[in-house]
Every structure is written in structure tokens, then in C-alpha cells.
Amino acid sequence: MKTKIAQVVVVTPHPDDAEYGVAGTVVRWVSQGKEVVYVVCTNGDKGTSDASIKPEDLAKTREEEQIAAANLLGVREVIFLRHSDQGLEDTPEFRKEIVRLIRMYRPETIVTTDPYRRYIWHRDHRITGRVTLDAVFPYARDLLSYPDLMGEGLYPHKVKEILLWGTEDVNYRSDIAETFHVKLAALGCHKSQVGHIPPQELKERLRERHRLLAEGEDFQLAEAFHRVEILW
Numbered sequence: 001m002k003t004k005i006a007q008v009v010v011v012t013p014h015p016d017d018a019e020y021g022v023a024g025t026v027v028r029w030v031s032q033g034k035e036v037v038y039v040v041c042t043n044g045d046k047g048t049s050d051a052s053i054k055p056e057d058l059a060k061t062r063e064e065e066q067i068a069a070a071n072l073l074g075v076r077e078v079i080f081l082r083h084s085d086q087g088l089e090d091t092p093e094f095r096k097e098i099v100r101l102i103r104m105y106r107p108e109t110i111v112t113t114d115p116y117r118r119y120i121w122h123r124d125h126r127i128t129g130r131v132t133l134d135a136v137f138p139y140a141r142d143l144l145s146y147p148d149l150m151g152e153g154l155y156p157h158k159v160k161e162i163l164l165w166g167t168e169d170v171n172y173r174s175d176i177a178e179t180f181h182v183k184l185a186a187l188g189c190h191k192s193q194v195g196h197i198p199p200q201e202l203k204e205r206l207r208e209r210h211r212l213l214a215e216g217e218d219f220q221l222a223e224a225f226h227r228v229e230i231l232w
């Protein structure tokens, strides 16, 4: 199997989470010439309060919405793992899926959801974050973790940096003042999720959230992360 280098891989539990978490920063990376790939773990087929929508139709709609959002942001590729929404588990199989992608794309930076947010936090978010951290270290790194992947040409890889969104322990803020409008437009692509919110209200809510996340910085709007630098 051929490697397809990307500097950034975003591992997101559901379609739309990455738009909330990191889309403004993604736009900046893309403008700097970085290649960004999205990995969407679940199909999002529980994400509605409309009983007339069939789960399989919702899953299809949400893939289309995610592709539209990714195109706006300049994301190079979107990979859908299509696990059942609310069905993720910390299994060897899921971990290996993520290791396989890390070894294939060989990113410097991985972005995902912070698994260590306390109390009310979507279980798929906890599991996505935890499995991704485990996949980075030690499984993607170690020669003998998956001899069969080596046989496919997927060799060990050392990720340099992890950014976790949704964190209670912010230690890194990214300036999104210039890219906020693209993030807002990308979020707007997820009509099944935000279509009921008047556009002006969505803009104001999102702007306020990112203004609060920028407090203490010399820029106006931020995405906030717990950043882990890995010194191998």
C-alpha cells in the first residue's frame, strides 16, 4: 500500500465535530500549503430529533454535508470509517484502523477530541480521543506492533504534535480571526445539524464562543486546544 503524505490528520468522531473544533485552524494550515486529511469515525446516524428521518438517509446526508464542508476548507481528502453513531468502542480493530491511517498519511500533527473532558461528554468523543492517542503512541511508532502492516508497506511513524479540542485544559490557542468566516460557512454546510438555527444567530453564537476562547490573547477569535508535543 502506498503512503499518501499529509501534514495534518484530523480524527473526528462525527460529521460536524471538526468544524466546531478545528476548522478555522485548518483553513490557515491549508493557506500555508499544508495537506489536511479528515478521518470521520462514525456515520452520525443518531444525530437528529426528527423521527421521520431514516438513520441510513441521515448517514448519507451527513457524509454529503461533511464533504461540502471539507471542500470549503480546502481539506484534501475525507475518509469515512462508518462506525455506528453512539457505537464506538475501544477495540483492537478500531485502534488498528487509526494506526493504519497514521502510517499511511504520516502526519506531523494529529488533531482529535480530548478524551479526558469530565462528566458530560459524548462517549464517541471519549473513545475517539483515547484510541487516537493510543494509536499515536505506542502502536504507530513501534516496529513490532503490527507485522502485517509492515508487510503492506506501512512502516512505523512518529507523530510530532497532538492537538485536542473540547478540552478543559487549554494550553494552546490558535488565531482564527481571519478564517472565522470560512469556518462559519463550513459549519453551515451541516444543515441537518444547524439548519434550524437562523444564520445570524449561528454566526453570533459561534463568534461569542471563539471570542471567549481568545481571552488573554492579543487576537480576537481563537480555537483552543490541549497541545501535546512529542519529543521522541
Ligand SMILES: [Zn+2]
Pocket (backbone or CB within 6 Å): 013, 014, 017, 122, 125
Ligand atoms: Zn460529535
